[in-house]
Amino acid sequence: MTTSNVNRQITLAARPIGEPKETDFKLVETPIPELGTDQFLVKNLYLSVDPYMRGRMNDRKSYAQPVQIGEVMGGGAVGRIVKTNTRKFRVGEIVMGYFGWQTYAVSNGDGVERVNPELAPISTSIGVLGMPGMTAYFGLLEICKPRAGETVVVSGASGAVGELVGQIAKIKRCRVVGIAGSDDKVEHVVKDLGFDAAFNYKTTNDYVTKLRELCPRGIDIYFDNVGGAITDAVMTLINPRARISLCGQISQYNAAEPEMGPRQLGLLIERQAKMEGFLVFQFAEKMRVAQKKMADWIRTGKLKYRESIVKGIEHTPAAFIGMLRGENIGKQLVQLADE
Amino acid sequence: MTTSNVNRQITLAARPIGEPKETDFKLVETPIPELGTDQFLVKNLYLSVDPYMRGRMNDRKSYAQPVQIGEVMGGGAVGRIVKTNTRKFRVGEIVMGYFGWQTYAVSNGDGVERVNPELAPISTSIGVLGMPGMTAYFGLLEICKPRAGETVVVSGASGAVGELVGQIAKIKRCRVVGIAGSDDKVEHVVKDLGFDAAFNYKTTNDYVTKLRELCPRGIDIYFDNVGGAITDAVMTLINPRARISLCGQISQYNAAEPEMGPRQLGLLIERQAKMEGFLVFQFAEKMRVAQKKMADWIRTGKLKYRESIVKGIEHTPAAFIGMLRGENIGKQLVQLADE
Numbered sequence: 001m002t003t004s005n006v007n008r009q010i011t012l013a014a015r016p017i018g019e020p021k022e023t024d025f026k027l028v029e030t031p032i033p034e035l036g037t038d039q040f041l042v043k044n045l046y047l048s049v050d051p052y053m054r055g056r057m058n059d060r061k062s063y064a065q066p067v068q069i070g071e072v073m074g075g076g077a078v079g080r081i082v083k084t085n086t087r088k089f090r091v092g093e094i095v096m097g098y099f100g101w102q103t104y105a106v107s108n109g110d111g112v113e114r115v116n117p118e119l120a121p122i123s124t125s126i127g128v129l130g131m132p133g134m135t136a137y138f139g140l141l142e143i144c145k146p147r148a149g150e151t152v153v154v155s156g157a158s159g160a161v162g163e164l165v166g167q168i169a170k171i172k173r174c175r176v177v178g179i180a181g182s183d184d185k186v187e188h189v190v191k192d193l194g195f196d197a198a199f200n201y202k203t204t205n206d207y208v209t210k211l212r213e214l215c216p217r218g219i220d221i222y223f224d225n226v227g228g229a230i231t232d233a234v235m236t237l238i239n240p241r242a243r244i245s246l247c248g249q250i251s252q253y254n255a256a257e258p259e260m261g262p263r264q265l266g267l268l269i270e271r272q273a274k275m276e277g278f279l280v281f282q283f284a285e286k287m288r289v290a291q292k293k294m295a296d297w298i299r300t301g302k303l304k305y306r307e308s309i310v311k312g313i314e315h316t317p318a319a320f321i322g323m324l325r326g327e328n329i330g331k332q333l334v335q336l337a338d339e
Numbered sequence: 340m341t342t343s344n345v346n347r348q349i350t351l352a353a354r355p356i357g358e359p360k361e362t363d364f365k366l367v368e369t370p371i372p373e374l375g376t377d378q379f380l381v382k383n384l385y386l387s388v389d390p391y392m393r394g395r396m397n398d399r400k401s402y403a404q405p406v407q408i409g410e411v412m413g414g415g416a417v418g419r420i421v422k423t424n425t426r427k428f429r430v431g432e433i434v435m436g437y438f439g440w441q442t443y444a445v446s447n448g449d450g451v452e453r454v455n456p457e458l459a460p461i462s463t464s465i466g467v468l469g470m471p472g473m474t475a476y477f478g479l480l481e482i483c484k485p486r487a488g489e490t491v492v493v494s495g496a497s498g499a500v501g502e503l504v505g506q507i508a509k510i511k512r513c514r515v516v517g518i519a520g521s522d523d524k525v526e527h528v529v530k531d532l533g534f535d536a537a538f539n540y541k542t543t544n545d546y547v548t549k550l551r552e553l554c555p556r557g558i559d560i561y562f563d564n565v566g567g568a569i570t571d572a573v574m575t576l577i578n579p580r581a582r583i584s585l586c587g588q589i590s591q592y593n594a595a596e597p598e599m600g601p602r603q604l605g606l607l608i609e610r611q612a613k614m615e616g617f618l619v620f621q622f623a624e625k626m627r628v629a630q631k632k633m634a635d636w637i638r639t640g641k642l643k644y645r646e647s648i649v650k651g652i653e654h655t656p657a658a659f660i661g662m663l664r665g666e667n668i669g670k671q672l673v674q675l676a677d678e
Contacts (some may be wrong), residue, residue, distance in 0.1 A: 055609075062609045063579070063609050063610075063611075224604070227602065227604050227605070228602070231604065240402070246604050246607050246608045247608070248608070249602075249604055249605045249608065252602060252604075252605055258601035258602050258603065258605075259601070259602050260599045260600065260601060260602070261599065261600070261601075261602045262597035262598070262599060262600075263566065263567070263588075263591060263597050263598050263599070263600045264597065265563070265566050265570065265585050265588055265591075265614070265616070266566070266588045266591055266597075267616075268585050268614065268615070268616030269585045269586070269587070269588065269616035269617070269618070270394075270401045270402050270616070270618075271402075271616065272402075272616055272617050272618050272621055273615070273616050274613065274614070274615040274616075275604070275607065275613070275614045275615070276607070276612070276613040276614070277604070277606075277607030277608035277609070277610065277611055277612055277613075278608070278611050279608070279609075279611050282611055
């Protein structure tokens with residue numbers, strides 16, 4: 001194995017108990033595999049780290065199979081094709097796929113999308129124009145159907161999804177209130193992204209009082225990225241016919257057993273409210289249209305996005321752990337090589 | 340005051356703490372009021388007692404104002420007009436309205452519906468063709484949109500709403516599993532009403548194992564009348580794209596503070612499931628069509644209903660308390676006078 005044929009990979013070394021530690025992962029070097037028929041080799045340029053990956057580290061089937069111990073961590077990435085055995089993909093093309101936490105990946109093209117580097121920075125294919133962007137778009141517009149003048153609350157407001165949800169809600173002329181975990185994040189979503197208001201839940205004792213102050217006409221739509229006590233508080237203030245989009249429950253992902261919380265289904269009845277969980281791939285058919293719309297909004301300055309980028313595959317576990325702790329603003333990426 | 344002009348009323352004497360007691364209510368006798376312009380007097384024949392009334396006894400505004408201490412308990416009733424000051428309603432007509440727990444009620448006709456006693460027994464106007472029937476119809480068909488072959492679980496399966504939900508689901512060719520609180524109820528819903536299976540939660544230790552056995556293809560639809568631990572168990576077995584209709588949470592109605600339970604919003608995400616609370620009046624516009632449909636099903640023997648009837652207004656509190664405890668099968672009514 002020479003440096004030119006080394007694949008650097010992050011494998012799952014142990015199933016995390018509670019919050020993942022760096023020792024739950026292992027950096028290994030393996031030879032880049034030979035290509036089979038109809039396969040190509042991608043050199044990954046950017047990896048995505050996302051909250052859903054925490055679930056894949058547990059030994060429990062969810063909507064996808066768990067990652068096995070010793071296996072390379074899965075995840076979306078964008079890279080350049082450096083070798084090909086198929087006519088469908090050419091060397092030099094930029095492609096996005098579920099390539100995993102590794103510097104090189106072999107693919108047969110299933111689930112792979114071509115990325116046009118002239119339309120937008122290629123990192124956006126795993127950010128604002130990729131899974132997180134589509135999650136924000138469909139989770140807000142399809143699940144909640146916002147109407148002008150309604151009040152929208154977004155938890156995880158400065159994360160990869162939340163920052164977009166709030167801005168899309170503003171485009172739809174809603175009042176938008178964000179909940180985030182630092183004063184910097186609060187300032188960012190209000191000053192840079194145009195949210196009407198936001199608060200730092202880590203320095204706020206009484207979420208209900210604060211929400212009542214910031215949502216004087218109650219809450220029509222809640223886009224939930226976090227769950228737990230923040231969601232409990234929001235629920236008490238929902239208006240009749242409220243819509244709640246369940247996107248993530250990051251506050252619960254490290255829990256070994258379900259946390260206990262107040263039962264609130266009676267509230268849903270009395271407010272005739274809807275709560276709906278979703279996974280972005282259920283909207284696959286509408287993805288192209290949504291990407292175009294999002295790209296238009298970016299071009300016309302209506303939609304901003306932010307990326308937190310660390311360099312080097314060896315920093316992927318730390319980037320993932322930091323993202324779970326909320327240390328990032330916007331989309332957390334790991335850059336593996338220069339474009 | 341002579342016996343001929345006495346109105347016998349049940350008032351709220353004290354706000355119940357936990358389970359209501361008979362002493363929380365008081366039977367009072369007052370003179371039948373004089374009629375104002377455009378009013379009429381109804382002699383109530385049947386009163387309805389329903390789970391939602393427990394909420395009205397608390398000093399907390401929900402979707403409706405609470406009943407005040409000393410006030411007559413509200414509730415649906417059907418009766419005969421015995422005196423009138425309006426051309427819109429004639430003496431002798433049978434009418435249904437929110438007439439309250441009393442032998443006579445004065446009304447100006449708001450929210451009152453004429454009942455045709457030749458089409459169906461008049462008691463059905465506050466049962467299978469009234470609020471409970473419409474609740475079952477819309478809560479299942481509009482919120483859950485059942486498809487043939489899907490598995491539907493109904494809690495409170497032998498109650499006024501549950502017994503209808505299960506039968507409508509059978510008409511829609513679903514597999515129907517009921518959860519009820521006695522062996523008699525279980526036998527009733529399976530043998531008399533055609534549910535595919537049912538179990539007695541009071542004699543079942545492990546709801547999840549029992550549900551897994553009775554729902555081998557998982558649960559596509561859950562119609563929830565009870566909440567609490569039964570709902571927790573159902574939730575763990577819902578299929579992708581499940582729909583949960585939240586109709587009632589009777590297990591929680593006597594709780595002064597929200598009970599704690601396991602957080603399950605993550606399940607809704609991973610199963611892409613929807614949970615929706617509703618109040619029957621949101622479907623007011625479609626009510627006529629639904630009543631006709633239900634009446635057709637009754638006429639053709641596809642839909643059966645059962646009534647538990649006690650006689651005498653003085654037994655209304657006991658009937659209400661018994662209904663909350665699940666002592667009734669089908670719709671609990673109080674008959675005040677012969678038709």
